[in-house]
Amino acid sequence: MAAQPCWLSSSARPWRQSAGGRLTRATGIRNQSTCRLHHMNTRTATCSCGQLTLIVRGDPIRVSVCHCLACQRRTGSVFGAQARFPRSSVTISGRSTEYVRTGDEGSRVIFSFCPQCGATVHYSVEGYDEGSISVPVGAFADPEFPVPSFSVYEERMHSWISLPAGVEHMA
Ligand SMILES: [Zn+2]
Ligand SMILES: [Zn+2]
Numbered sequence: 001m002a003a004q005p006c007w008l009s010s011s012a013r014p015w016r017q018s019a020g021g022r023l024t025r026a027t028g029i030r031n032q033s034t035c036r037l038h039h040m041n042t043r044t045a046t047c048s049c050g051q052l053t054l055i056v057r058g059d060p061i062r063v064s065v066c067h068c069l070a071c072q073r074r075t076g077s078v079f080g081a082q083a084r085f086p087r088s089s090v091t092i093s094g095r096s097t098e099y100v101r102t103g104d105e106g107s108r109v110i111f112s113f114c115p116q117c118g119a120t121v122h123y124s125v126e127g128y129d130e131g132s133i134s135v136p137v138g139a140f141a142d143p144e145f146p147v148p149s150f151s152v153y154e155e156r157m158h159s160w161i162s163l164p165a166g167v168e169h170m171a
Contacts (some may be wrong), residue, residue: 045121046138047114050120052094054135058087061132064150065167067157070101074111074120078158081137081148082123090121090133 016093045054060083073078096112099120103109108126122135137145151163152170163169 008031020112027126030110043140043142043145045135046141047094047117047119047121047139049114049117049119051116052096052112052119054121054139057089057136058085060085060146062150063137063148064152065163066154068153068163069156070103071153072156074101075136075138077138079161081130082134082135083140083145084129084132085138087131087133090122090135093119096121 031161039164042060043056045056064082064084066080066082067078068080068133072078074080077079084159087150093114097115099111099113099122101111107128109123110126111123114121119139120136121139122133124133133139137148148163149166150170151157151167155171
């Protein structure tokens with residue numbers, strides 16, 4: 001049997017979103033096992049309206065939570081949770097607007113958010129590990145997502161938060 005073209009490398013949108021927000025693979029896609037590179041553990045992150053999407057292949061390099069006040073303000077939640085992936089395993093589609101925040105040590109953090117609904121779907125730190133990209137874990141809307149291994153800025157942590165056993169606590 002001849003190998004079919006990989007659906008991830010085609011221009012077809014591999015996912016569609018139901019009215020309830022659930023993402024399902026578009027119909028007509030088959031033979032997903034022929035391309036090992038693309039079909040290992042694929043996950044999709046989207047903004048609230050679904051306009052900006054990001055598909056990642058493979059597991060994250062690092063999953064962390066950050067309790068800093070900037071993450072609290074950006075997310076509107078009481079801490080940020082983010083997963084870092086190699087840039088080479090990420091495919092982004094849709095329009096985004098950038099917000100640049102200068103961090104404590106002068107680093108520039110570039111957040112890409114949907115201009116329509118405002119949700120941040122990815123970010124990176126200029127000049128630091130540019131081969132990687134960070135994605136807010138919530139954008140995957142997946143309660144089964146890998147558990148964080150690092151907890152950062154705990155001096156800003158809300159008193160009621162408890163973290164998974166075995167997490168590495170960092171300043
Ligand atoms: Zn959006
Ligand atoms: Zn933070």
